[in-house]
Amino acid sequence: MNLFNQFGIEKNTEQFCLEVEESLQATFQQLNNIMYKNGAKVLHAMQKNKLSDTHFSPSTGYGYNDIGRETIEAIYADIFKTEDALVRTQIMSGTHALSIALFGNLRPNDEFISVVGKPYDTLDGVIGITPAKGSLKEYGIVYKQVDLLEDFSFDYEGIRETITDKTKLITIQRSRGYDKRPTFSVAQIGELISFIKAIRSDIICMVDNCYGEFVEDIEPTEVGADLAVGSLIKNIGGGLAPSGGYIVGKKEYVENAAMRFSCAGLGKEIGATLGLNHQVLQGLFFAPEVVNNALKGAIFTAAVFEKLGFEVNPLPNAFRSDIVQSIDMRTAENVIAFCKSIQKSSPVDSYVSPEPWDMPGYDCPVIMAAGTFIQGASIELSADAPIKPPFTVFFQGGLTYYHVRIAIMICMQSLKGL
Helix, strand or coil: CCHHHHHCCCHHHHHHHHHHHHHCHHHHHHHHHHHHHHHHHHHHHHHHCCCCHHHHCCCCCCCCCCHHHHHHHHHHHHHHCCCEEEEECCCCCHHHHHHHHHHHHCCCCCEEEECCCCCCHHHHHHHCCCCCCCCCHHHCCEEEECCCCCCCCCCHHHHHHHCCCCEEEEEEECCCCCCCCCCCCHHHHHHHHHHHHHHCCCCEEEEECCCCCCCCCCCHHHHCCCEEEEECCCHHHCCCCCCCEEEEECHHHHHHHHHHHCCCCCHHHCCCCCCCHHHHHHHHHHHHHHHHHHHHHHHHHHHHHHHCCCEEECCCCCCCCCCCEEEECCCHHHHHHHHHHHHHCCCCCCCCCCCCECCCCCCCCEEEEECCCCCCCCCCCEEEEECCCCCEEEEECCCCHHHHHHHHHHHHHHHHCC
């Protein structure tokens, strides 16, 4: 195949990337081993719950007795090794799922603590850090925060001092998201939860699992998390789930969240699936391999740009527990060229040229590139960056490795012209 004719990629660019790719084969094999374990886990859960094409049938209206919906939730509970699960396409995002879990399990005068620093900006309004109608703060729920130490380790002493008799829930954000800190491994999260439970065993430990599903071969609920929460348009939806979120964990806490999701007294009993069970289930079936592709793409990207002299985080050979890759591009021009190239490489809206703009909630212009089949699906190839030093691009996703590979060559080609 002549990539020059199709995408304007020069031979030396392609050769450079082929050499980088060859150096990564041992790492890719390690990722394959994780994929095989997670794939087997998903397949076994579907077989155990006797998944049938009858479970793809739609329900309407109230959605009572939707056996497909009930089977999906049983499958999720088995995959995460939990007592119960709430999996609904009516949950609009990971932030929405986290909000449901928090409101469902907290009451006025309770306090909850983020022990890994400030959560994603999208939770500011939910918590009440940014004034918003209907926030937890308006309901008299107190938020506390323990920042990480300078080396990004947990401040165990600070956590001990911050926990009080009123502490009901502790939230742990697994992914580094758009921060400089490393992503926390499942093992690290397990150690943190053990420390918290030794102080007070009744504290609910909730993990924001977004970007982390199937990156390792175990999940936080297997090391003590009482709840794990995520989005179906990230890893676990496999690029097919059109919307949705999940909450898995101990039955009592999942039921509390379900009462907030629908209403008191009804909980999980209602919620029409409208024919979306098929996409949710097939996306879940594909998810271990899709996550594998995204990870390979992130590692390939890190290796290419490190060799070009850019600072990358994580490093190509570093342990990973999420799919996010960052690159310090050094200049605003490089950032814009990179994001424009990602958009140009997309299967959807490839003809669109993104530009930096003043997005609400940010202190500088931001540029975003995403030509995705599902709006906002960050398991699909996307990139965004604030236009300020050190001009860091955050890059994630890629349903297929070949797509990431082509996109990065196009990015290299565009940077040559600067």
